[in-house]
Amino acid sequence: MTRSPASGTTAVAVLATVTVALTGCSAATGGGSSGSGSGEIVVAGTYPIESLDPNGAVGGGTGTQLAAKAIYSRLVRPRADGTLEGDLATAWKPDTTASTWTFTLRQGAKFSDGKDVTADAVVASFKRLLEIKGTNAANFTGDTMTAASPNEVVLKTAKPDAAVPYKLAVFYVLPASVTGADTAFFQHPVGSGPFKVEKFDSAGTLTLVPNAGYYGGAPKAKRVTVRKMPELAARLTALRTGEADLVWGIPDDQLPQLESDTNLKIQTVPSTAVFTMWFNSSAPALRNAAVRRALWQAVDFNTIIKRLYPKTGTPADAPVSPVTLGYAPQTPVKYDPAAAKAALSAAGFDFSTKLRLQFANAEFRQFNQAVVSDLQKIGVKVDLLEKEQAVFTKDLLALNWDINFQQLSNPTFDAANTLGRLYTCAAKRNGYCNPKLDKLLADAGATPDKNERVRLYGEASKIIWGDAVGMYPMAVKFAYAWNHRVSGVTPDPNGLPDFSHMQVSGS
Structure with missing residues (x-):
């Protein structure tokens, strides 16, 4: 694909900045303020931590979820391979219809203030999540939870739901006294996770220290500091100088140079993330599926991916990634600008x-510039709007956009959390409504037969793909680098690393 003048200029400027930053600091590699004797791990965070409320209105944000894993506990949590393990729950089982789920709680788990969980x-x-309409609340519409005994809770669903344990992977347990927004509590929250909050400031810096009462044993790192560094050059410079110990979401063109640095370890892993570009189907210009399909056909995503993401990107063939339960490949959309016009x-x-x-986020600027360039080649006018995360989220929910770009991850590893939650008529997330799709998603969520769930999600994906509810350009791999x-x-x-097992050599 031929670069537009705008995207080409930006790409050169960004690469020049990064190259100067890296080569200029090479003599200081391994140094920096997080010296090896401190026991502190410094993380260069890509995304802002908008809030420490994991069940709140912005609880689904990547930064908030990263913090939540460290501070709070869940009933269940996913392993790196997508299988589930107990956290506060030691066992869980459904009834024969998957409408009533019983969770047995761990004995002896305590909050960081010493009180029992x-x-x-x-x-x-759980009730608070539903009452304040948290990000994850749509997964539990009409559901109720009760305490069957001091060490058992029962979740009753409005309809059979085989995905309940996966959905609970993004539900965090707080003290019973927390109600409503309670902004004061979340400045100095109490949780039952491996870390406690030492400091959370307005700049978005989060400092964590070990929770000595954590049921799994206190982490060995003396302190973990997560600093917001949205700019690529700043993150990579901090990594090379030793001012940061862990970075991820590294662009492909920077990986060879990092791999040659003997002070660093590099690993790339498949992710649950897919570049997702919803169309606002309620906008007059985009109500016709033929228009949406033509816009998709007008963008040469394969070439864009080869140029920008040769190592960490693969052309997507479904609305969810291959590591997600419910993935079913679809027929790729062929680039044909003449036919599109x-x-x-x-x-x-x-x-x-x-x-x-x-x-939102500067790391996606060049990709979106390339998309705009291709659309402009067939006469489609596009305003590219890069927004601060809070504004982006507000406008996303208000449908104040025509095309919305997100790197959409799925922390539950189950399509119920993405397809089942975001594509129904009731969700009102992208202006699209299709009763046939609603039924498929409901049936997929209800059946306990895993193969049947995959089949039904495949049928749902076929509708989403064919009607071009969005464009799904790329399945993402995450590249990590650490000292x-x-x-x-x-x-x-x-993209939510677990800090609880990390430690500094010799500390």
């Missing part, structure tokens, strides 16, 4: 319309 706290946290004309598309493409003095790093498929 009780069944009442689990129930109160003809299809738009035949569908009555008004070429004077200016579409709004919104995204050799840090051990216990397990790259996570969701």
